[in-house]
Amino acid sequence: xxxxxxxxxxxxxxxxxxxxxxxxxxxxxxxxxxxxxxxxxxxxxxxxxxxxxxxxxxxxxxxxxxxxxxxxxxxxxxxxxxxxxxxxxxxxxxxxxxxxxxxxxxxxxxxxxxxxxxxxxxxxxxxxxxxxxxxxxxxxxxxxxxxxxxxxxxxxxxxxxxxxxxxxxxxxxxxxxxxxxxxxxxxxxxxxxxxxxxxxxxxxxxxxxxxxxxxxxxxxxxxxxxxxxxxxxxxxxxxxxxxxxxxxxxxxxxxxxxxxxxxxxxxx
Amino acid sequence: xxxxxxxxxxxxxxxxxxxxxxxxxxxxxxxxxxxxxxxxxxxxxxxxxxxxxxxxxxxxxxxxxxxxxxxxxxxxxxxxxxxxxxxxxxxxxxxxxxxxxxxxxxxxxxxxxxxxxxxxxxxxxxxxxxxxxxxxxxxxxxxxxxxxxxxxxxxxxxxxxxxxxxxxxxxxxxxxxxxxxxxxxxxxxxxxxxxxxxxxxxxxxxxxxxxxxxxxxxxxxxxxxxxxxxxxxxxxxxxxxxxxxxxxxxxxxxxxxxxxxxxxxxxxxxxxxxxxxxxxxxxxxxx
Amino acid sequence: xxxxxxxxxxxxxxxxxxxxxxxxxxxxxxxxxxxxxxxxxxxxxxxxxxxxxxxxxxxxxxxxxxxxxxxxxxxxxxxxxxxxxxxxxxxxxxxxxxxxxxxxxxxxxxxxxxxxxxxxxxxxxxxxxxxxxxxxxxxxxxxxxxxxxxxxxxxxxxxxxxxxxxxxxxxxxxxxxxxxxxxxxxxxxxxxxxxxxxxxxxxxxxxxxxxxxxxxxxxxxxxxxxxxxxxxxxxxxxxxxxxxxxxxxxxxxxxxxxxxxxxxxx
Numbered sequence: 105x106x107x108x109x110x111x112x113x114x115x116x117x118x119x120x121x122x123x124x125x126x127x128x129x130x131x132x133x134x135x136x137x138x139x140x141x142x143x144x145x146x147x148x149x150x151x152x153x154x155x156x157x158x159x160x161x162x163x164x165x166x167x168x169x170x171x172x173x174x175x176x177x178x179x180x181x182x183x184x185x186x187x188x189x190x191x192x193x194x195x196x197x198x199x200x201x202x203x204x205x206x207x208x209x210x211x212x213x214x215x216x217x218x219x220x221x222x223x224x225x226x227x228x229x230x231x232x233x234x235x236x237x238x239x240x241x242x243x244x245x246x247x248x249x250x251x252x253x254x255x256x257x258x259x260x261x262x263x264x265x266x267x268x269x270x271x272x273x274x275x276x277x278x279x280x281x282x283x284x285x286x287x288x289x290x291x292x293x294x295x296x297x298x299x300x301x302x303x304x305x306x307x308x309x310x311x312x313x314x315x316x317x318x319x320x321x322x323x324x325x326x327x328x329x330x331x332x333x334x335x336x337x338x339x340x341x342x343x344x345x346x347x348x349x350x351x352x353x354x355x356x357x358x359x360x361x362x363x364x365x366x367x368x369x370x371x372x
Numbered sequence: 373x374x375x376x377x378x379x380x381x382x383x384x385x386x387x388x389x390x391x392x393x394x395x396x397x398x399x400x401x402x403x404x405x406x407x408x409x410x411x412x413x414x415x416x417x418x419x420x421x422x423x424x425x426x427x428x429x430x431x432x433x434x435x436x437x438x439x440x441x442x443x444x445x446x447x448x449x450x451x452x453x454x455x456x457x458x459x460x461x462x463x464x465x466x467x468x469x470x471x472x473x474x475x476x477x478x479x480x481x482x483x484x485x486x487x488x489x490x491x492x493x494x495x496x497x498x499x500x501x502x503x504x505x506x507x508x509x510x511x512x513x514x515x516x517x518x519x520x521x522x523x524x525x526x527x528x529x530x531x532x533x534x535x536x537x538x539x540x541x542x543x544x545x546x547x548x549x550x551x552x553x554x555x556x557x558x559x560x561x562x563x564x565x566x567x568x569x570x571x572x573x574x575x576x577x578x579x580x581x582x583x584x585x586x587x588x589x590x591x592x593x594x595x596x597x598x599x600x601x602x603x604x605x606x607x608x609x610x611x612x613x614x615x616x617x618x619x620x621x622x623x624x625x626x627x628x629x630x631x632x633x634x635x636x637x638x639x640x641x642x643x644x645x646x647x648x649x650x651x652x653x654x655x656x657x658x659x
Numbered sequence: 660x661x662x663x664x665x666x667x668x669x670x671x672x673x674x675x676x677x678x679x680x681x682x683x684x685x686x687x688x689x690x691x692x693x694x695x696x697x698x699x700x701x702x703x704x705x706x707x708x709x710x711x712x713x714x715x716x717x718x719x720x721x722x723x724x725x726x727x728x729x730x731x732x733x734x735x736x737x738x739x740x741x742x743x744x745x746x747x748x749x750x751x752x753x754x755x756x757x758x759x760x761x762x763x764x765x766x767x768x769x770x771x772x773x774x775x776x777x778x779x780x781x782x783x784x785x786x787x788x789x790x791x792x793x794x795x796x797x798x799x800x801x802x803x804x805x806x807x808x809x810x811x812x813x814x815x816x817x818x819x820x821x822x823x824x825x826x827x828x829x830x831x832x833x834x835x836x837x838x839x840x841x842x843x844x845x846x847x848x849x850x851x852x853x854x855x856x857x858x859x860x861x862x863x864x865x866x867x868x869x870x871x872x873x874x875x876x877x878x879x880x881x882x883x884x885x886x887x888x889x890x891x892x893x894x895x896x897x898x899x900x901x902x903x904x905x906x907x908x909x910x911x912x913x914x915x916x917x918x919x920x921x922x923x924x925x
Binding site: 425539 | 886
């Protein structure tokens, strides 16, 4: 199958000298559901933002759908970006606008400059956004301010906005880190189902090892900017986990034997 | 792609039902996108601002043609200001020092006065409503009149010198402090004051032992903020007739001594910038 | 032997002692430098009192023929403050878009923009007025430009801070969607920051009402100029009337702006 995304020896060094990514290489094909795991500061967030060039990389090449992302500027870059939906930990909605307007923001990449500025969306787009909201059980909130919603609902709006882009790839940056356990489960289920149904490849940054093991078809383990594991969840053994997190599996599972250290490992 | 795929969804039926309930297929009618409850005040406010501004500009009858035709001269003035002339440095330095000193002195005196009057103006210290209202409204009046006016009047009755500057600046600064300190004092929970009242402490001892210490950090913050304002106010006092760096600036500008004026303006900028940075630093460290 | 028991935490105590010592030292140095003596001020109290009771009080009305002029000069001051603030706000909005690394399409220049604003802001409006007087001549137009400069610089800083507080996140998400810079401004920054911008605008109007009175005193026109001319001609009782008028103007404007601000936050 044709790869959608290909990292070729990508590295990123920040101006303050921190090496966030070092020689990262992997490919992603259609329909994959990939979790990126690793302790804080291991470069997960940088990895995601390198894909749509929210952070420019300093070495190597990111190939997105056959185009090298780092060479693109202006309109070409925007055309690439609209193929990639993104979901954020803090939802990143415009809270003073309506839920529907926030969902329609997903179409901005497809619209002419002036039409987008004034928010003159086509009726087809609006209908599609309404359908999407119904699919996410949000239709009754369409005309509420986004600030009125709960955390889980806000994240569902974030998903709707990303799906509105009709993306080939979905990037999720800690999508459930600010949510309570039950909303987190809803969001993860939704992500998996929507991605599967629309055949969208999904890359999810996760803090929670158990969630990653349950949902993904493939796991990438990052440690200090380097890929230390890349494979299906079944192959992720205790030794590898220790190499990724620098601590044993028991210490990562809350309520396990080393439960008193679990928090420090989770929040590290 | 979305069409075929949504066909397959089980919720398609639900959508169809909903769509007919909304009336029609939904393709014909325009779907609104904006919030149900949005702030309808903002558009009205913006219209009001535009109308008022247009009316103001018409009323001012500014001769734009003349103004714009002289714009190139600004470049010339800046060019000359850029040729810094350090020959009058001793005069500039001494008047800058005087300006800074006046700013600091007026700040310190006002700090003391502000605490006293703030005590009178706060509702929870003496619990005399008429006293608070009287103090508050008197200082509201003093605050509403710009500082240079007070300095001018002080110049008239005290004569040239630092006294007029300090006294004039004190009027406005004290008024400002009175209001802010009274606010800080009033932010202390009533329960605390009541608890002390129950011990039989006098009003004054409650103030000095509970209310003032609790507000101390805010008082320091207000004072730091005010130093910035006081310096820039003090720098302009010279321009309306008092001494200090402002006098040097206006005098040398009027005497076409642009080099000296340039140095003085640069120094005013540097001191103001320094105070601002210092304050930002202090704020970061203690809050 | 009894030990001294501290009442407040040590570092806090050290901080306050530091401030107190600094205040006392500064007080002594400044008093010596300016030869300012509170006693002379108090000794002059008599002169002050005579001035207050004989020259200043009671407020007197100016000649009836002058009253329309005075009222129109109040309007000039108001008009000057409002129009200068609005023009400065519009300019500041467009410039502020380039003053934040997170929002600007040219992040490298953000520092330059903010530096320029800092420079313009830290020079008082009256100094700008004097610089402009020497190139543009005396008049209302120059007062307008001088007020514009400082409030422009102030609002650039305030707007940049508002944007970084409020809309940094949603700008990032619209960037990820592939929206153009104007689209990001119109769809993310404006809706989320507009009420914040407007309340800064109102604050600036308040400041500029006072500033335009002062700029008027040195030749910018308006009620400041009228007041200055009465003081110069020793008509202190009439000057007091005008001071009262200025105070009334400022208080009314403050009341209106605080009402509007509450309405904006709804």
